[in-house]
Amino acid sequence: SVSAMLSGQSAPLATHWFWLLIGVALLIGGTIFARRNAKPGWVTVALYTLLPFAILFGVTLTVTPLYHVRYLMLYAPLFVLWVAAALTGFYQHNRGVALLLALLLVAVNGWSLHSFWSAPQFQSDDHRGAVSRLAEEWRPGDLILVNAGWAYTAIETYWPKVLIGADAALPPPIANVTRLSDYAQHAGKTKKPASAPLLVRTGSVDGPPSLGWGDPTSDFFAIDRTTTLTALETLSRAHTRIWHYLLYDTVNDPAGLIRQWLADHADLVQDEPITGRDYGRLQLYEVHNAGAANHAAPAANTSLSSTLPITASTTQRGDRQLLAAKPLSTTIPAGQTLYVRTRWQRVDGAPPTADTVSLSLRLYDDRGLLIAQQDSTPRWMSDERTANTMVDLTLALPLPVATQPGSYSLRLLLYEAATGQPLPDHTNESADPLIPLTVI
Structure with missing residues (x-):
């Protein structure tokens, strides 16, 4: 001092x-x-x-x-x-x-x-960078769980809201910020669009009632163990992916109740440190009951974001992956992020993917010029537990704000990550490696 x-x-x-x-x-x-x-x-x-x-x-x-x-x-x-x-x-x-x-x-x-x-x-905590990564990797139906205190204000402050540059595109704005103690009571009752991010604040587990001066609107509020577990069970039935913005949890959850529940009921698939002095972390959990996948995501476009459900006819790529897809025309504003729902299944009898397979979601204009592209490598393609099961996967494609009005072709490419070689279509050897999804 x-x-x-x-x-x-x-x-x-x-x-x-x-x-x-x-x-x-x-x-x-x-x-x-x-x-x-x-x-x-x-x-x-x-x-x-x-x-x-x-x-x-x-x-x-x-x-x-x-x-x-x-x-x-x-x-x-x-x-x-x-x-x-x-x-x-x-x-x-x-x-x-x-x-x-x-x-x-x-x-x-x-x-x-x-x-x-x-x-x-x-060194100051890099909340700007952490929230930017969160906004980039968030998908419709994901829930953002943030520890008690002021940490949620960092997400609200740094969540992308301004388009900067011709290639910029924004995710949907945060729809709602609610307490974990209120979540179970209001789950399924919100009128906010399902495509918008939901931010849930945890409380101080088993903290004294006087916490936050006893004010029910305080950022620091007490929540008992039973209410915490009940709310976690409720949100796990509605969301298969939970982002945990972890900061000061040893203070507001000294027994590690929330961390232990996540470890017992979900797989930690991403864990990144938030650089700075306070040892924050950005973690992504996939809940074990994967059957509820994406039911919180919308089945049509909204004014906040666009999500295309891809279902019906099938296209096989490689000897393992099967994509169910049906073209769907729609209109989408430039400068927003397009979310595409796809459903996949590994072909019967196929072994787990030995070589990592990547996906490339692309947008082409009527001259065949590439306008936008976003690549990803879903982990489930090499996960033995997904054999012979249907897996819902939401892909994201930021649409540059400088994109001119017109019709564009949305296509998907599967390729071997190590070599960049496209996976062939075993149902049609002469087929274009680029799978047509829809025209927007």
Whole structure:
């Protein structure tokens, strides 16, 4: 705390006890100087500087944890003036010592600033990058689960809303932000379009009722164990993919109830650290009851986004994958993300995919020019558990905002990721490797 008042939280050896000695010495020096020179108002300045400091510590030690070093920023300017008074006193008695102390203080602040700008432990959390990846990989029907506190505001703030550049395209805006404790009561009752992202905030599991001052609208709210488990079971029946924006969960879920439930009922298929000092993570879980896949996704286009259901006639690619598809014409605005629902099945008797297969969703104009392309590598193609089962897969294709009005052909290519070679159509060897899906 004293080091933060003198030279910021990133000062060298900021938690070492010698900073306390230096701070106390400077305070005593400033007090002696002020008294000897009868500076007016010095008592008021002393109270303004030290009394809030004492209140923070007193309440923290006797009532409730309240103190955080950042709260001292309100009083740091007066504290520095107190230090300046001490240096002035030294200067009147010994200019050399005063100049040496001043240079030392400047050097320490320079070191502190350098650490603040360059040291990994002071690096800001990259929520902008994490939310950008989340928005890019979100699919209709996905649920976003975010830990209690202010973390959801990072998603609301950095969720893409502005088109930048001719190739830019936006995902649908966030439809709703709700509490986990309210989710079970309102599940299935929301009038928001199913194609829009739903953000669910967890509470502090088994936290005290007084949390958040007992205000039911507070970002910090208590939720008991039973309600938490019931809500998790409810959302797992409605969503097969759950994004967990994990931050400070050891504080609001110290027993790890939510993490354990996700580990027991879903597969962790993606786990990325959010760079910065707070050890956040962006995780994607696929719930075990895959039979409910995509039923939360819309069957037609909405004003917020476009989702094409691809069903019916079949096309086989390679010796393993079978795509069920039926063309469907529609109109879609440029600058939005197109979501295409497809249904796949591994051919009977085929072994799991040994070589990774990738998908390439492409948009061509009437001259055959490629307008947009998005490649992906679904993990289920090499998952033994998907043998002889139907798997719903939603693909995404950002449509550049500069795309001119007209008719475009939407096509899909399956290829070996290692070689880039298209998979042949075993039902028609002369067929074009590009599978026609629809015209938009």
